Amino acid sequence: MSQSGQHFVAVIGGAIAGSVAAEILADHGVRVVVIEQNKRPYGKIEDGLPRWHVEQRKQEYARIDERLKKPGISFLPCIKLGRELDFHKLCDDWGFSGIILANGAWRDRALGVAGSDEFIDKGLVYQNPFIYWYNHKNENAYDGPRYDPPDDTLVVGGGLASIDVVKALQLEYYERALKARGIQTHFHELEKKGIPAVCKAHGVQPQELGVKGCFLIYRRRAQDMPLAQPPENATPEQLQKTEAVRVKILKNAQEKFLFRFQDRRLTQGLIVENGRLVGLKVAETLVEGRKASAIPGTEHELRAPLIISSIGSIPDVIPGITMKGEYYEFKDWDMAQYSHNDRVFGVGNVVTGQGNIRASLVHSQKVVNRLIEQYIGVAEETDDTGETDFSAFSASAVARGVAQAEAVREKIKTLPALSNEQIAKIERRIQGLQARVGYTGNYDAWIAKITPPDLE
Numbered sequence: 001m002s003q004s005g006q007h008f009v010a011v012i013g014g015a016i017a018g019s020v021a022a023e024i025l026a027d028h029g030v031r032v033v034v035i036e037q038n039k040r041p042y043g044k045i046e047d048g049l050p051r052w053h054v055e056q057r058k059q060e061y062a063r064i065d066e067r068l069k070k071p072g073i074s075f076l077p078c079i080k081l082g083r084e085l086d087f088h089k090l091c092d093d094w095g096f097s098g099i100i101l102a103n104g105a106w107r108d109r110a111l112g113v114a115g116s117d118e119f120i121d122k123g124l125v126y127q128n129p130f131i132y133w134y135n136h137k138n139e140n141a142y143d144g145p146r147y148d149p150p151d152d153t154l155v156v157g158g159g160l161a162s163i164d165v166v167k168a169l170q171l172e173y174y175e176r177a178l179k180a181r182g183i184q185t186h187f188h189e190l191e192k193k194g195i196p197a198v199c200k201a202h203g204v205q206p207q208e209l210g211v212k213g214c215f216l217i218y219r220r221r222a223q224d225m226p227l228a229q230p231p232e233n234a235t236p237e238q239l240q241k242t243e244a245v246r247v248k249i250l251k252n253a254q255e256k257f258l259f260r261f262q263d264r265r266l267t268q269g270l271i272v273e274n275g276r277l278v279g280l281k282v283a284e285t286l287v288e289g290r291k292a293s294a295i296p297g298t299e300h301e302l303r304a305p306l307i308i309s310s311i312g313s314i315p316d317v318i319p320g321i322t323m324k325g326e327y328y329e330f331k332d333w334d335m336a337q338y339s340h341n342d343r344v345f346g347v348g349n350v351v352t353g354q355g356n357i358r359a360s361l362v363h364s365q366k367v368v369n370r371l372i373e374q375y376i377g378v379a380e381e382t383d384d385t386g387e388t389d390f391s392a393f394s395a396s397a398v399a400r401g402v403a404q405a406e407a408v409r410e411k412i413k414t415l416p417a418l419s420n421e422q423i424a425k426i427e428r429r430i431q432g433l434q435a436r437v438g439y440t441g442n443y444d445a446w447i448a449k450i451t452p453p454d455l456e
């Protein structure tokens with residue numbers, strides 16, 4: 001450790017990016033407070049990664065815990081930047097050497113049709129609250145919004161997260177339908193073995209159950225879905241091969257989870273009846289490269305009892321933070337230095353949203369593609385243990401966080417050191433807030449106390 005106590009950094013958000021940044025700084029003698037809005041610090045891993053990834057979630061929790069328990073790091077839960085903590089005050093009054101925004105991407109990108117958000121929870125649900133509900137709904141103490149997704153839900157999406165949504169719906173539908181037949185299954189079994197295989201084991205044909213299933217629409221072509229990635233500087237043959245792999249993965253996912261899919265559909269308008277969204281007006285698209293434009297004269301209606309929009313996650317708007325389009329305004333994207341304050345930086349998903357896997361993963365394209373197949377649950381082989389291992393996904397988030405945090409560390413080193421008195425003053429303020437939320441400074445005891453006993 002060098003220069004212990006000479007700099008003090010506030011990290012907003014305690015999940016992968018925040019804990020990685022905190023660890024790197026603390027390992028270099030910088031004092032750190034990790035300010036987290038939730039009681040538990042696990043971010044997307046707990047609230048975004050569907051709960052069938054049991055082992056993966058546990059492993060990531062343990063990794064985050066280890067980092068946050070490092071000497072020199074204080075944890076401050078239940079404090080949200082923009083709610084209990086004002087951004088300008090944090091920058092100007094507290095006296096921190098630097099502030100790292102590691103608060104992820106929790107705002108759903110809008111459906112893209114004027115007025116659509118008036119129908120949130122009146123026919124329209126966004127992916128982030130939906131998966132949050134899905135992951136926590138069975139906890140006794142859960143008091144968030146409740147969804148009872150009806151059969152035939154329409155999902156607008158196309159990325160990996162929309163496949164998570166579609167899977168969650170299908171598992172719900174079939175678990176429910178089998179139960180109505182007196183057949184007890186578990187969503188884990190349905191997810192692992194696939195719906196047709198579980199039905200077969202119980203002597204039932206899926207069609208007999210009367211489930212229509214959800215319907216996923218995507219604005220580009222099936223072969224454009226980000227379900228496999230081409231190598232860097234791919235040749236036309238390699239691109240063609242990647243497209244074929246994407247189509248195959250989608251087909252395998254449909255066969256295993258029985259959802260319906262339609263590509264080349266762009267949302268153009270809303271169908272509203274009695275104050276409720278009851279469908280979308282969509283048009284067929286012409287796809288040229290990344291561009292998908294509506295073909296005039298092809299507009300038609302898609303009616304559905306519920307619409308789930310899953311078209312990407314972007315950072316939350318925080319009062320005082322200037323935005324550039326959907327993102328915070330950074331002047332230097334490598335280091336993610338905030339344009340309006342040289343001591344404010346970004347790490348992790350907050351910088352570019354849920355970045356694309358190719359950009360964020362440090363692994364070879366072959367490994368990435370296998371990981372995606374395993375993630376969706378359609379890989380032909382698993383590893384020696386029979387378990388799937390997605391740690392490379394979080395490894396990529398970690399690697400990205402490390403690179404960004406190292407750059408921030410270099411920058412902070414050049415800033416004037418804080419006096420012991422300044423450090424002590426910040427510490428007193430943190431302790432005051434910790435006391436207010438009932439955090440005694442013992443991380444393990446806190447996690448044990450606030451973790452719901454029935455958390456899945």
Ligand SMILES: Cc1cc2nc3c(=O)[nH]c(=O)nc-3n(C[C@H](O)[C@H](O)[C@H](O)COP(=O)(O)OP(=O)(O)OC[C@H]3O[C@@H](n4cnc5c(N)ncnc54)[C@H](O)[C@@H]3O)c2cc1C
Binds near residue numbers: 012014375
């Ligand atoms: C199976 C798997 C698949 C993955 N797939 C992808 C992928 O497709 N693409 C990709 O880029 N990465 C992927 N990842 C990596 C990883 O999930 C995310 O990139 C990573 O979790 C993002 O971490 P983060 O810390 O940036 O954000 P988050 O996990 O979102 O953490 C942000 C934290 O900040 C807190 N917070 C938010 N707002 C505030 C506030 N105002 N005040 C205080 N606290 C706040 C939140 O509560 C949260 O704890 C995957 C990982 C796994 C394990």
